[in-house]
Amino acid sequence: MPNYYNEQTKFYVSVDCAIFGYSDGILKLLIHKRPYDPGKGDWSLIGGFVEKDESIDDAAKRVLTEFTGLDKVYMRQLGAFGEVNRDPGERVISITYFALIDVAKYKKGKAQHTAEWVDMNLLPELIFDHDRMVSQSLKKIQSLIWEEPIAANLLPKLFTLTQLQRVYEVVLGKELDKRNYRRNVQEQGFLVKTNKIDKKTSKRGAALFQVNPLLAIENS
Amino acid sequence: MPNYYNEQTKFYVSVDCAIFGYSDGILKLLIHKRPYDPGKGDWSLIGGFVEKDESIDDAAKRVLTEFTGLDKVYMRQLGAFGEVNRDPGERVISITYFALIDVAKYKKGKAQHTAEWVDMNLLPELIFDHDRMVSQSLKKIQSLIWEEPIAANLLPKLFTLTQLQRVYEVVLGKELDKRNYRRNVQEQGFLVKTNKIDKKTSKRGAALFQVNPLLAIENS
């Protein structure tokens, strides 16, 4: 066979990103109104097509940067979605990623008029199989949150333990015992106490922590 | 934009299957000598291209059936591998699956001359990124083995608890305490004792078990 590849079918391949954020004590998802048919105007995850000379991971990073202005963001692949008719417009195979970002750093990029942070508890129905992508992403984040220092990606660089506790609580969907949580999270060794004090959220002031810079997870 | 899709690049999409089997107390992987360039003659996972009108899951099932003669096999998606030059011949995005099958049921199919069951401990180097696919698959199987009744997929329909224990041990790579293992595996509720007795492996005879038919996991 002279060139085996040539006989094969090619496919559009997209990346869809479930971008999670946190503000006001609420877990949010960045979604936007799809600007073209099919499904024009329907809510959709942030996505885009993989381009010729970029890896799928790079495509996901590029899309995320285009839509949020951020790079070096914590992002992981969830998996591939490849039902024949998942996109009724054309056959498109989607590789799904999830990301955790600090909403405060978010800058409107592409889709600036139609992108919104939506309360995860009030999520509208999403297009195609995007609902499944979101629920599977959240499950994976829940299973990773005690394994890797990912929760802090939803907060500014410096944060108090109480702020981080709220993040754990909204991600896991349940309240945590303050003392047990503090013991657990500190035993992990992800966090280092800075000598700075946050005076905004309490009169007494709370110690500000950051993720151990040696662990800088982010991408990769 | 009249048809947004048309402006996009298309890609070859393949499925690669890490097919695990078990015999003689050893965990094995089905690999074959790649029949075409690049890498002709090198060891490779079982794989094939996704075709026009099949989902990626169906493509993986088809490839598995073509190479093993088996259907209704336990198979799960691992994830997508999409480095630009992962396949030096052409840009190919691969969706990787792993499967657990009963080696005794295996029939040589496609690649009958070059496919082999190889001891996981003596695995040769595989082509491209297939080594990573295998090690990630094994990790995922290890994390699922106590969650879902997947280990029995490596055995015939009826098996003794001791046979199943060996499967757990070779998958997890460590010895298990017989009494603890038996308590755990029976508490899961996956197994039902049949009234049949296996006399082949012991003089006394051992009760034969099967997976609760209501749980028939297989594909899906």
Next chain:
DNA sequence: CCAAAAGTGTTATGGATACACCCATGA
């Protein structure tokens, strides 16, 4: 002076681990 959040240890409980002997049978 008091409301509001920060910070801190100990006990209780339940799941996981370690461990040893009797049973049934074919050769």
Next chain:
DNA sequence: TCATGGGTGTATCCATAACACTTTTGG
């Protein structure tokens, strides 16, 4: 009769869960 694998229960340990009070300070 004995060698071989089958089958069974309990005590210990460790990790997780439950639980309440003192501190600090801005208003």
